[in-house]
Amino acid sequence: MKVLTPIILALSLILSGCKTASTSVSPVKATEKQDHPSEQDRTEKEKKRAKSLADIYVPNPQVSDDTKLLNAGKTINDSKGTVTLKEIASLNKLYTIGPVEMKIKNVKLIHNTPTYSLMDYFHQFTEKYEEFDFIKIEIELINQSNKKVHFGPIAHLETSNGEIKNFEDDFYIEYLGGEIEPNGSKQGALGFIIEKSTPDVNWIDIETSDVLDENHKTLNKSQSIRINFNKEK
Numbered sequence: 162m163k164v165l166t167p168i169i170l171a172l173s174l175i176l177s178g179c180k181t182a183s184t185s186v187s188p189v190k191a192t193e194k195q196d197h198p199s200e201q202d203r204t205e206k207e208k209k210r211a212k213s214l215a216d217i218y219v220p221n222p223q224v225s226d227d228t229k230l231l232n233a234g235k236t237i238n239d240s241k242g243t244v245t246l247k248e249i250a251s252l253n254k255l256y257t258i259g260p261v262e263m264k265i266k267n268v269k270l271i272h273n274t275p276t277y278s279l280m281d282y283f284h285q286f287t288e289k290y291e292e293f294d295f296i297k298i299e300i301e302l303i304n305q306s307n308k309k310v311h312f313g314p315i316a317h318l319e320t321s322n323g324e325i326k327n328f329e330d331d332f333y334i335e336y337l338g339g340e341i342e343p344n345g346s347k348q349g350a351l352g353f354i355i356e357k358s359t360p361d362v363n364w365i366d367i368e369t370s371d372v373l374d375e376n377h378k379t380l381n382k383s384q385s386i387r388i389n390f391n392k393e394k
Contacts, residue, residue: 211336214301214346221333223282224352227271227297233391242275247294248362248390259372259381260306261341263314266299268388270355270362286332287354294358295332296320296365301348304341311377313338313370315351321364322357328370330354338370364389 212218220226225239230246237244248270256263274292275283283290300314314337318326328338328351335349355362365388372381 211347212349214348223279241279245272247272250388250390258369258384260304260310261312261372262303262305264301269297271295271297293354295352295354297350297352299350303346307343309343309375310341311373312341315367316370317368318353319366320355320362324355324357326353
């Protein structure tokens, strides 16, 4: 009996230690789960979030980075394909539509040959998904009021060749349309594939949406803007 007593005490201490260890681990795992949302949740939130002017601009995931394309005829190759600048209008011009200040930075006519893996994405926008021209418009938006507004920088677009596009044709999908928070801002680009690029596109007309308040009542009417392309090659 004297021999068994130390053994029983040892077993009791081991079992007690195991129990303590198991109960101390669970709350840590629960906290980690609460503090670290799933990758899917993070992705969905990021998709819904437009870039503010304070953010570093990130190139679109479906289109080659044309940031350095500033002269007509220049070409860039990267992992997303090949892009050639056909025409450009460098504006950096500010337009005021009620409480919204809209700066149009650059308007480019670009020839795009996407890499094979991206062709399916463009197939939903054009039958010429292997090679096509598109118009890219770089925009900054600032809501100068202390109230939420609803605004779309491009509701309709028409080229000098009579081709018409609307906001649903934008393939950049950078969430520039919709709500702008009080004193908030957005920046990004819109892209519209065009089928009629012959003869050369000399100009485009864009029409913004109306500016609406948080109850979707009209604050200011839409504005029409003509943009002429530079012809210096």
